[in-house]
Amino acid sequence: MDVATLAPDGLPVVGMVGGGQLARMSHQAAIALGQSLRVLAAAPADPAALVCADVHLGNPDDLDALRGLADGAEVVTFDHEGVPGAVLQALVADGVAVRPSPEALRHAQDKLVMRRALTGLAGMPDHVEVAEPADVAGLAARTGWPVVLKAVRGGYDGRGVWLLDGPDPEFVAQLLAAGTPLMAEQAVTMRRELAVQVARSPYGQAAAWPVVETVQRDGQCVEVLAPAPGLDPATAAAAQQLALRIAAELDVTGLLAVELFDTDGTAAGLMVNELAMRPHNSGHWTIEGARTSQFEQHLRAVLDYPLGATEATAPVAVMANVLGAAAPVAMSLDERVHHLFARFPDVKVHLYGKAERPARKVGHVTALGDRLDEVRARAVLAAGWLATATWADGWSPDDADARATRFPRRAVPGA
Amino acid sequence: MDVATLAPDGLPVVGMVGGGQLARMSHQAAIALGQSLRVLAAAPADPAALVCADVHLGNPDDLDALRGLADGAEVVTFDHEGVPGAVLQALVADGVAVRPSPEALRHAQDKLVMRRALTGLAGMPDHVEVAEPADVAGLAARTGWPVVLKAVRGGYDGRGVWLLDGPDPEFVAQLLAAGTPLMAEQAVTMRRELAVQVARSPYGQAAAWPVVETVQRDGQCVEVLAPAPGLDPATAAAAQQLALRIAAELDVTGLLAVELFDTDGTAAGLMVNELAMRPHNSGHWTIEGARTSQFEQHLRAVLDYPLGATEATAPVAVMANVLGAAAPVAMSLDERVHHLFARFPDVKVHLYGKAERPARKVGHVTALGDRLDEVRARAVLAAGWLATATWADGWSPDDADARATRFPRRAVPGA
Numbered sequence: 109m110d111v112a113t114l115a116p117d118g119l120p121v122v123g124m125v126g127g128g129q130l131a132r133m134s135h136q137a138a139i140a141l142g143q144s145l146r147v148l149a150a151a152p153a154d155p156a157a158l159v160c161a162d163v164h165l166g167n168p169d170d171l172d173a174l175r176g177l178a179d180g181a182e183v184v185t186f187d188h189e190g191v192p193g194a195v196l197q198a199l200v201a202d203g204v205a206v207r208p209s210p211e212a213l214r215h216a217q218d219k220l221v222m223r224r225a226l227t228g229l230a231g232m233p234d235h236v237e238v239a240e241p242a243d244v245a246g247l248a249a250r251t252g253w254p255v256v257l258k259a260v261r262g263g264y265d266g267r268g269v270w271l272l273d274g275p276d277p278e279f280v281a282q283l284l285a286a287g288t289p290l291m292a293e294q295a296v297t298m299r300r301e302l303a304v305q306v307a308r309s310p311y312g313q314a315a316a317w318p319v320v321e322t323v324q325r326d327g328q329c330v331e332v333l334a335p336a337p338g339l340d341p342a343t344a345a346a347a348q349q350l351a352l353r354i355a356a357e358l359d360v361t362g363l364l365a366v367e368l369f370d371t372d373g374t375a376a377g378l379m380v381n382e383l384a385m386r387p388h389n390s391g392h393w394t395i396e397g398a399r400t401s402q403f404e405q406h407l408r409a410v411l412d413y414p415l416g417a418t419e420a421t422a423p424v425a426v427m428a429n430v431l432g433a434a435a436p437v438a439m440s441l442d443e444r445v446h447h448l449f450a451r452f453p454d455v456k457v458h459l460y461g462k463a464e465r466p467a468r469k470v471g472h473v474t475a476l477g478d479r480l481d482e483v484r485a486r487a488v489l490a491a492g493w494l495a496t497a498t499w500a501d502g503w504s505p506d507d508a509d510a511r512a513t514r515f516p517r518r519a520v521p522g523a
Numbered sequence: 524m525d526v527a528t529l530a531p532d533g534l535p536v537v538g539m540v541g542g543g544q545l546a547r548m549s550h551q552a553a554i555a556l557g558q559s560l561r562v563l564a565a566a567p568a569d570p571a572a573l574v575c576a577d578v579h580l581g582n583p584d585d586l587d588a589l590r591g592l593a594d595g596a597e598v599v600t601f602d603h604e605g606v607p608g609a610v611l612q613a614l615v616a617d618g619v620a621v622r623p624s625p626e627a628l629r630h631a632q633d634k635l636v637m638r639r640a641l642t643g644l645a646g647m648p649d650h651v652e653v654a655e656p657a658d659v660a661g662l663a664a665r666t667g668w669p670v671v672l673k674a675v676r677g678g679y680d681g682r683g684v685w686l687l688d689g690p691d692p693e694f695v696a697q698l699l700a701a702g703t704p705l706m707a708e709q710a711v712t713m714r715r716e717l718a719v720q721v722a723r724s725p726y727g728q729a730a731a732w733p734v735v736e737t738v739q740r741d742g743q744c745v746e747v748l749a750p751a752p753g754l755d756p757a758t759a760a761a762a763q764q765l766a767l768r769i770a771a772e773l774d775v776t777g778l779l780a781v782e783l784f785d786t787d788g789t790a791a792g793l794m795v796n797e798l799a800m801r802p803h804n805s806g807h808w809t810i811e812g813a814r815t816s817q818f819e820q821h822l823r824a825v826l827d828y829p830l831g832a833t834e835a836t837a838p839v840a841v842m843a844n845v846l847g848a849a850a851p852v853a854m855s856l857d858e859r860v861h862h863l864f865a866r867f868p869d870v871k872v873h874l875y876g877k878a879e880r881p882a883r884k885v886g887h888v889t890a891l892g893d894r895l896d897e898v899r900a901r902a903v904l905a906a907g908w909l910a911t912a913t914w915a916d917g918w919s920p921d922d923a924d925a926r927a928t929r930f931p932r933r934a935v936p937g938a
Binding site for chain 1: 830834
């Protein structure tokens with residue numbers, strides 16, 4: 109290890125592209141490891157830029173900015189996928205350790221590349237590339253309506269995803285004309301959504317956390333239940349093995365989150381929805397709920413340290429996102445924190461330093477305990493109080509219309 | 524709450540005097556609360572200065588530096604007691620919220636002030652102020668030798684403490700001539716040392732963590748066992764009540780650590796050794812071992828937020844300090860971390876970014892589990908590996924000579 113890459117105490121510097129809440133929470137983990145995370149943030153008020161000592165300002169598509177981030181760092185990694193592959197390739201050509209590699213990261217950047225790579229490896233929804241509006245109808249001829257239309261690159265939290273109840277060639281043509289690469293997927297009938305997180309190091313060591321259930325509202329994760337309640341142990345093991353296999357096949361280094369559709373409760377009924385190669389909202393529960401958090405584990409993995417234990421610290425952990433209030437509220441966030449602490453002294457609060465906007469993720473809370481219904485009620489109430497939002501009314505996997513609320517529904521004339 | 528005192532997301536800024544590991548770990552807790560700790564550090568390489576975004580450089584006895592720290596902060600608090608009372612009084616006169624108050628903090632700065640304040644409130648070792656060498660002999664006439672000689676102000680980690688096996692008027696006179704205010708205390712025959720931590724808010728809410736046993740080597744804490752093994756529940760409750768009473772009587776805001784001698788296992792046999800009014804080494808186990816860490820709780824207390832739950836997250840937690848190796852070692856700290864992670868994937872590591880010097884606290888580790896002997900072995904081995912030190916050979920409360928190793932023993936001619 110080159111001395112120039114070492115922090116004052118002889119421990120490595122990690123450069124992270126992006127200054128969002130994932131970088132912010134990674135910095136907390138880096139501090140314990142004797143490190144100080146260096147972040148490339150777009151603006152001084154980014155969540156991580158507010159709390160890190162070593163902040164570079166710049167854009168993730170600017171090679172010079174990335175070179176500045178990499179200078180003296182042991183490794184460069186990511187808090188988001190928005191870095192062009194060509195820029196990363198140039199960084200690798202410089203001799204920088206980029207983890208995950210640009211080749212691996214492509215599978216989290218491009219949904220068609222991911223679908224092609226996982227063919228034969230994992231169950232997936234029926235899907236097509238959309239070069240013209242007729243391709244959507246072609247898929248629907250096989251799967252029926254509705255159909256999920258997706259931007260191949262750049263979508264997240266329900267953005268870049270549309271549920272089409274019937275043919276809408278004008279809308280599709282508009283998107284294509286605007287240069288949005290598209291694909292269409294079968295709208296899978298499912299019982300619920302699951303997620304598995306694994307970490308994998310360059311050495312090839314890999315570790316999986318317990319499988320969780322993720323609960324969505326309007327295309328955005330609002331709750332994570334750990335472990336996924338009532339999941340058949342064989343299905344849980346199959347989901348973990350699937351994630352480990354994907355991590356190995358794609359040569360992922362660092363964290364991999366595999367979002368899954370649980371269609372019938374069996375291993376054969378699992379379908380891969382999305383991949384992310386970084387700490388992920390579905391793993392925030394690990395900060396208190398697992399022996400090693402996803403943030404510490406990501407740092408350990410990209411630095412090729414041996415990985416930490418992933419076992420749960422409590423029978424049940426529930427994470428609920430704090431979403432910006434739908435309308436301005438009289439109570440400041442600080443007042444809401446006061447009231448929350450008084451009501452739930454055991455709920456752990458994580459705020460990201462972000463300005464509130466409707467439905468924007470500004471924080472999360474985690475509750476732990478023995479019984480799912482009780483723990484979940486605390487987490488949802490706590491997040492709801494902080495957000496003064498109404499989504500906390502509860503959601504059930506038995507809700508027949510649950511899928512329909514997952515994506516912003518596009519009204520289609522005549523459908 | 525004045526807008527000028529708010530972080531960008533409307534949450535308060537806390538100013539902490541001192542940039543050591545306590546401030547470093549407080550920053551980790553502040554991040555979760557949506558805050559960013561502002562520290563007044565003596566040097567850019569101080570543990571907290573390496574990782575905080577908002578670092579003021581200056582000395583804790585410089586009123587202008589303290590005013591800069593306080594400007595725009597909701598409250599000023601401490602990671603050490605080394606701030607002159609007069610400077611703090613001036614800050615209070617400016618209208619700054621200083622927590623704990625200078626009046627409360629005096630009891631952690633001056634051992635004689637503390638002894639006088641606790642008279643009638645708590646059991647304590649017999650003690651005298653030492654104005655001349657004969658005062659030491661006067662105490663010994665009552666208590667017998669050895670006697671513990673202490674600097675009234677400024678000692679920590681065994682510094683400023685001497686065990687005298689017999690009269691040594693020349694040594695005492697030298698110290699007095701050098702301007703060191705002194706006191707002498709009975710060398711208490713004890714079974715072990717305990718510590719209780721409580722937090723108290725300006726509102727008056729207070730919360731205690733489970734009582735722990737602290738294990739010392741050469742005057743320095745090397746292990747903390749949580750909860751204190753085999754402690755009679757009535758004695759444990761009495762210790763907590765004592766700490767809560769002291770916090771209320773001295774009007775402490777923020778954290779209070781009460782170090783106790785356990786002389787006979789009973790409540791009546793508890794004697795107060797020292798007080799600290801800040802996060803404390805005896806509470807590091809709370810980061811993973813309690814629902815709310817001492818660092819989060821200190822921030823909540825000084826900000827007058829409702830306090831967090833203090834219950835343990837596991838039946839047993841053991842914290843072991845990582846002390847700088849006694850001699851230069853071939854393996855870098857980074858290599859040692861690699862090996863440790865491979866051997867103990869579940870042990871949590873906290874490194875402070877400090878250069879290694881013999882016996883210097885450069886980090887700590889925490890292990891959790893069900894059985895004390897097993898958990899303790901892991902923690903001690905892990906800390907020993909990181910430190911490549913030999914103190915990890917084990918210590919037992921049954922060790923008849925344990926007390927004698929607590930302080931650097933001063934050989935006294937003819938004793």
